[in-house]
Amino acid sequence: MTETAIPEPTSEQTVLFARVRRMMLIAGLTTALAVAAVLIAIGYRLFRSADSGAATDITAMLPKGARIVSTGTAGDRLAVTVDIGGAIEIRTFDAHTLKPAGKLKFASEP
Template sequence: MTEAALPEPTPEQAALFVRVRRMMLIAGLTTALAISAVLIAIGYRLFRTEGSANAPDIAAIMPKGGRIISTAVAGDRLVVTIDVGGTVEIRTFDAHTLKAAGSLRFVNEP
């Protein structure tokens, strides 16, 4: 059997092979760096703890005769609008801990 004889590359071809290998190495390292950055970002988002894992059970006391008109979320706050006998009150709670953050009562002038 005869083997196909491969001619030796010329010096220009050898230089071209070296440059192509170097460019492939740079592209491979850049891709590996990008993939590792994405995996680190995903891992950080999954494993950081901000209290979202265990939601606390809280009972908020409503005024007698009060009823909830609306609820909303504004940033890190839970906003509850309550009607108490014609008086409107807005109560805000921290969305992560459900602790009271403040209240605002609207009353009519006498």
């Protein structure tokens, strides 16, 4: 049985093989860097969420005669709808710290 002899690559083929190896090395390193960045981002998010478990007790004062109509969440905000003597007002708070984030008042046109 005769075995097929593999001819030696030409100089052009050798240069091409070196270029392909270099490109594959760059692609492999780029992929490894991207995977490392994703793992670091996941670890960072897990680490940050573990610290935010502190309980917060806050008493928010409402004007006399006001009542809470509804509550809801929107992203990282807590929205409280308040009826103050017939006028509707929406107060928003940061969900993590419960600090006031803003007020939205509604008024009727005269």
